[in-house]
Amino acid sequence: MxxxxxxxxxxxxxxxxxxxxxxxxxxxxxxxxxxxxxxxxxxxxxxxxxxxxxxxxxxxxxxxxxxxxxxxxxxxxxxxxxxxxxxxxxxxxxxxxxxxxxxxxxxxxxxxxxxxxxxxxxxxxxxxxxxxxxxxxxxxxxxxxxxxxxxxxxxxxxxxxxxxxxxxxxxxxxVDHQLFSPDHNDGSVRNQFEIDAPILLTYVGRLAPEKGLDTLMNVAKTLPHHMNKNIHWLIVGDGPLKNHLRSVAPQNMTFAGYQDGESLARIYASSTLFIFPSATETFGNVVLESLSSGTPVVAANAGGVKEIVSHGKTGLLCTPYNPLSFTQGILGLLSDPEKLASMRKQARQEALDRxxxxxxxxxxxxxxxxxxxxxxxxxx
The missing domain is CATH 3.40.50.2000 (Glycogen Phosphorylase B;)
Structure with missing residues (x-):
């Protein structure tokens, strides 16, 4: 052939x-x-x-x-x-x-x-x-x-x-299970980006309007102060919204630019949750990479992503374009360490099937x- x-x-x-x-x-x-x-x-x-x-x-x-x-x-x-x-x-x-x-x-x-x-x-x-x-x-x-x-x-x-x-x-x-693995959680990401907060919320993808980043920014700005002081956001990627997002970002948000290979794998594995508000995905490769890294996903209940994330098992599917739905989902998981630990294991296990x-x-x-x-x- x-x-x-x-x-x-x-x-x-x-x-x-x-x-x-x-x-x-x-x-x-x-x-x-x-x-x-x-x-x-x-x-x-x-x-x-x-x-x-x-x-x-x-x-x-x-x-x-x-x-x-x-x-x-x-x-x-x-x-x-x-x-x-x-x-x-x-x-x-x-x-x-x-x-x-x-x-x-x-x-x-x-x-x-x-x-x-x-x-x-x-x-x-x-x-x-x-x-x-x-x-x-x-x-x-x-x-x-x-x-x-x-x-x-x-x-x-x-x-x-x-x-x-x-x-x-x-x-x-x-997904490359060897590259995107929980084993890459080695502390280097926190040192590289000078992150002291215990909770790391990450987005990976194009910085463009169709990715639902207005929802993400609303969530980042409205999380309760008692929780927000323990959270740091890491935004990975590039695109036409980069400068605008930087100009309106809260203090606890870092823009990491484009990352790939082991540097990207370490970011996934070091994250507490992966936040993905895009409602336009035909699949969502980054979602699968996060799950393979043992990081649960909070995503929009839309497109191909809803066929990757098992709601309540490997992450949560939230109402698209609804910051409150995402905020409630994030807070619910962060306040339940046992549930979060269970999701980490299940996320990795389900990703191994692909x-x-x-x-x-x-x-x-x-x-x-x-x-x-x-x-x-x-x-x-």
Missing amino acids: KVAIFTDTYVPQVNGVARTLQRWTGYLEKKRIPYRVYAPDMRSKEEYIDHIHRFNSVPFWLYPECRLALPNLIKIKRDLEVFRPDLIHIATPFNIGLAGLHFGKKMDIPLVGSYHTHFDQYLDYYKLSFLSPFVWKYMQWFHQSFKKTLVPSLHTKRELELHGLHNIGLWQRG SWEEIFEQLIRDYKDAIGEVKLASFA
């Missing part, structure tokens, strides 16, 4: 889609499955490096983590003719995704798509809700040629089906189904 992946976001860009695709291509290498990736370049010139083919690009104004590339169609066509992929996987609906769709149709290569982001919901936060019907019309057209569209959660599957998309399959997410190996093996099966029975025998 040979796979061509077309995506408008890929490492070193920082987001869940790019990281998931990087892990997937790593798995393909491990299984010695030949692949090509067509993706934007973060630098100023177009370049080709081995099997990662990059193109000039500019940030997409609504979502800078995705970039609008200027793919060289002649070079893509030439490479595809040499590589001769059995399948094209399109991860995003922008310029590079459109190039993949064009060549899949033109060269009669089976197409699989994946859906990662509720862009129509993002429009609400940028006063562009009137564009939502046009977004869904475009998505219906874009996905209609795919043998299957893969989504990360049952919630997302139902959402797409309600909007007229068909042939929806699940491509869920796993194996990247099993998830990727299912994706291989989905690829084979899309390619069809004619070629299937040759992969056996």
Whole structure:
């Protein structure tokens, strides 16, 4: 099997889609499955490096983590003719995704798509809700040629089906249990950020309107003083709201910027609770990373997140956009150490059930189904 992946976001860009695709291509290498990736370049010139083919690009104004590339169609066509992929996987609906769709149709290569982001919901936060019907019309057209569209959660599957998309399959997410582990709670995070308070509440994610950070800030400012004096907030990530959030943040809040690898793992494991108010997630990779680290999650009862957090067992699901609901949930857990300790154990245990190996093996099966029975025998 040979796979061509077309995506408008890929490492070193920082987001869940790019990281998931990087892990997937790593798995393909491990299984010695030949692949090509067509993706934007973060630098100023177009370049080709081995099997990662990059193109000039500019940030997409609504979502800078995705970039609008200027793919060289002649070079893509030439490479595809040499590589001769059995399948094209399109991860995003922008310029590079459109190039993949064009060549899949033109060269009669089976197409699989994946859906990662509720862009129509993002429009609400940028006063562009009137564009939502046009977004869904475009998505219906874009996905209609795919043998299957893969989504990360049952919630997302139902959402797409309600909007007229068909042939929806699940491509869920796993977590690196060795990296994101309670063992990384070593005290270094408190030293690094000079945190003296015994309770550490953490958020990890993009600093943008669609992440519900107005709810988080309201909670941080309204927690009772007798509790608040023992709390420190650690905000991990970057984005368009960074400067605004810093200007209105309470004194017990630290902005850690972007973190990854072991530094991020230590932050999760050192936290008392992970607070995630976003109501727009198709999955929520950071939520699963926190649970794997043994840190319970207080999250919005919305989107794919509600399929990860077991309410009352590994965390709490609160009313979206409701600071009081989050405040009550946080205070309830902080006042019950036994419950919190039980949640820590259960969080880690449930996260261990999500194996990247099993998830990727299912994706291989989905690829084979899309390619069809004619070629299937040759992969056996």
